[in-house]
Amino acid sequence: MMGMLNLVLTNISRKPATRLYPFEIREPFKEFKGRIVFNPENCILCGLCQKKCPPDAITVTKANKTWELNVFRCIMCTECVKGCPKGCLSVSNERAKTGAKEFIKIAVPIVDKPKAPKAAPSK
C-alpha cells in the first residue's frame, strides 16, 4: 500500500512523460538520418549513387542532366552518401517532408560550369 502511495505522489509531482505535439517538437538528434541533401555544384553525373542505391530511389539522367530522388522510396541507408566520389550528397537531420506531390520526386538540373581557360604554357 505504501509503495502505491509513493508512486501516486511521484506521478502527481513530476512532469508528464509525453509532449504536447505538434506545439512542442523535440529537436532532432544531430546523428539522426532525416533526409538526403544534394548539392549539384560538383556533380559529374557518374551515376554511382544510382548503382549503389538498394531501393532504386535515385535516377541520374545524363541526357537531360538531372538528378532525381524518389523520397517515398528512399530508405535512408546513406549508401549514396558514402559512395559519392565528389561529396555532393550529405545527410541532414531534418525530416523529409512527405505527402506533398512535389516531394515525391526531386529533380535537380545540373548546369555545366564554364571551363577554366587553359594556362598558357610557360616558356
Added chain:
Amino acid sequence: MTTIIPFGPQHPVLPEPVSLKLEIDNDVVVGVLPSLGYVHRGLETFINTKDFNQTTYVCERICGICSALHGITYTRAVEKLFDTEIPERAQYIRVIVGELNRLHSHLLWLGLFADGFGFESLFYECWKYREEVLDVAERICGNRVIHSISKVGGVTKDLTKEHIDMLLKMCDSLEPEIKNVEKVFVNNYTVKQRLVGLATMSKQVAYEAGTAGPTLRGSGNAIDVRETADWDIYKDLGFKTAVEKDGDCYARTKVRITELLNSLTIIRNAISKMPDGEIETRIKGFPTGEAIMRTEQPRGEVVYYVKGNGTKKLERLKVRTPTFANIPSLLLMLPGVKLADVPIVVLTIDPCVSCTER
C-alpha cells in the same frame, strides 16, 4: 459438441496477422489449426535482384523489432562465406547494438503482454522505458528501429566517447526501472493469478518440439546460442543464460525480465572491454560456396543460410526465424487452455509473423 472459433487474423492482441482456428469444447480449447501467409513478401526471392551488400538492407527489413540482429546475422554469414575476420571493435559494436535491440524488443513485448491481460498502466510504463533505449539507438545509429549498423566486413558507424557515456547513463537509469517492472510482474497477485500454471510445457516436450528462445528456456532448457554458438565474444562478457523450470507463461515472463538485466550487464562489460582500432575490413571479390550462421535474437535462435555462385548476387538466402520454430510448441500448449486465456498464450511465444513469412 465442439465449436470452431476463428482467432485472428485481425485481433486486438496481435500486432500482425496470424489466423488460428480454435476447436472449442465447453469453453476449453481441444484443437488448433494455424493459417499463415497473410504478409508474405517474397524477400528470399527478392535478393536475386540485389547484390550481396544491398541484401543487408533487405534482411534488416524482414523484421522491424529485431532488425539489427537480422542484419548482423546475415553479414556474419557472408563473412563466413568469405572466410574473413572482422576487427574486434566492430564485433563489440555489433554486440552492443544487438543487445539494445533485445532490450527494446523485450520491453515492447512486456508492454504488449501487460496490455494482453488488461494491465494498461504497466503497458505504458514498459513502453516509456523502451523510449529511452530507442533514443540511444537513434543517437548511435541514426534511426530508431531499423538500425543499419552492420555491413559486410564490419560496421557502418563507430561509437564515440559521447555515445559510450550515453549508453552507460542509460544502463544506470534503466536498471532500477526494470527492477520496478519486475516487482509488478513477479509479485502482483492479479498477474500471478492470470499466468501461473497457464499453458505449461515440460522440458522434454519443449526440446522435442524444436522450441527456441525464452519459450525454450522457460521450460528449463539452458540453451542460448550466445553461449553455445561460434560468436566467441559473448563468452568474455559475464553472461549467464536465464532459465526457469516451471514451463508456464509466468516462467517465460520471468526469463525475459532476467534477460533484460543480462543485456544491461553485457552492454556494460562490452564497453569496458572494447578495444580501439578499425571498425571495418575491406572485402573484395564475389562469394562462392555456402555458409550457415546462427544468432540469438530476442525471440530465439535465427538461422541464416547463404549460397554464393561467384557473381555479385547470392544464389540463395534462407532464413529460419524463431517464431517459425515456436509455432509447433504453441499448438502443443493451446489444447486444455480456456478460450479467455488464448490471447495470453499466443503472446507468450512473442509471435513475429512478418519474420515467419518474410
